[in-house]
Amino acid sequence: MKVYVKKALHSPAFLVWTILAVILILIPVFAPWIAPHDPIATDYSSSMIPGNAAYPFGTDQIGRCILSRLIWGGRTSLLIIFWVIAIIAVIGIFLGVLSGYMGGWIDMIITRLTDIVMAIPSTVFVIALVSVLGPGLHHTVMAMSLVGWTEYCRVSRALVLSVKENQYVQEARMGGLKEHQVIFRVILPNIVPYLLVNITQDIGAQLLTLSGLSLLGLSSQPPTPEWGFMLSEGRKFIQSAPWLIIYPGMVIVLHVVVFNLLGDSLRDILDPRYQKHKARRKELEKWQQEKVYN
Template sequence: MNAIKKNIYYKILAVAVIFIFFALVAPLCAPNDPLHTDFEHVLEKPGENYLLGTDQVGRCVLSRILYGARVSLGMTFSLLGMVFIFGVGIGTVAGMSGKVVDSFITRLIDVILSFPEIVFAIGIVGIIGPGIKNTIFALSIIWWTKYARLTRVLVISIKNSEYLAAARMAGAGTLRCVFKYILPNIVSPLAVQFVLDIGNIMLALAGLSFLGLGVQPPIPEWGNMLNEGRAYLQTAPWLLLYPGLAIFLTVSLFNVLGDMTRDFLDIKNI
């Protein structure tokens, strides 16, 4: 990556950090309580009192979008943290184990990945019921497989390397080889996959909420706001415009950041 691209990358990274910061301090930035209803200002157009207007029960759209960013990021990073730890652990076990264990884990991953992600998640949430925890659980069942498969491939490529053979000859045990020689050498491609998945998971969570299977009213969440606002497309288009724009810009930001992180770390196989 040349100097110009690095400069652009740092700027995009700074924008992402600023976005995360404002999402974390949403209660300090929001002009109103996102759950407060004001029936005297129902479906009020964007203006001086409410910069982005109000919804069907008089709630401030701007405040709900700011709080929605907090909810979306919280769910996204909670889900990513779980699937990252579990997936890397399972992938490491598969890569370091013998043929029987490796084959079993590989077949399990292939079976789960054979189902479309959203369809599989919809089926699980439909069985166990909607809600934040159930949505995270449903998507985590699918998403860990990506990290497990990537980790397995990386571990196998390093397991047969000469420097690891030398470490074993020097008396290093399996755990020492994993934590000192293998994991530090595969952290870069895993980090790239982590950043790339931020936007994808946010989009999946918003999609499930839009279908009424994710975050439930009155909790402010972008997909949920789209679901509530679609009935007012002609009379109050801002109820769809601003949450949709928030989803588009945020997902685009993290997708670009992920692509540039891959170039920055010079990762070719993701």
């Protein structure tokens, strides 16, 4: 643990992306204090303003402040993402570790189940589910979780398979560890770093899925601010008031990029082999360049 903290403090990339990610998370948390206006207050006298001192990002067709809606919208979007990832990570990792470690018929059943869920195009499946259940945040979380866990299950199963045949697992059994202790003390510490990277990078992916759903009007309902839904509303005015979709789009892209890069730098810290590989590649490139020059 100490080793990673030290490495993290020495990695400028990781520090920058962490700070940015924390800021992005804190903005919606402190929305009531940061947002200049009420996100659902309508003001018809000042509708469709492209941006001025009072409304920095402009207003929409019924005069709501875009900036405030973006800040409050983070609450909806990030909360959904948080729940979805919490649910799918717990379920997926539990099933994946179980199937990888136990093997046999348990593994077969779980793997088949994963295959079945993955065979269905996920976005179509989510749209179908939400359409049947009816739009609403709970239903969105449920639908996204139903298809999302497979990735975690597959990844953690593969990681467990690669770890469990190691000699140190047998050695641990000789040290008197019971089966559940082998999983928690030996196998999980060796796969959690990789799963953490997965989780961080999944934030961006899930955000895109959610925005897609909202764009189709399948997640939050007006007047609740939500980024994808703001895109959906602004779409009608793309010619006359482009700021209605430019700013929400930029916010989504910003979040996706930051969390992806955070995952990237996290991998550099947690996976020593990957770093070694990168260093070797750099060395090789340098050598090749020198060869060209000489």
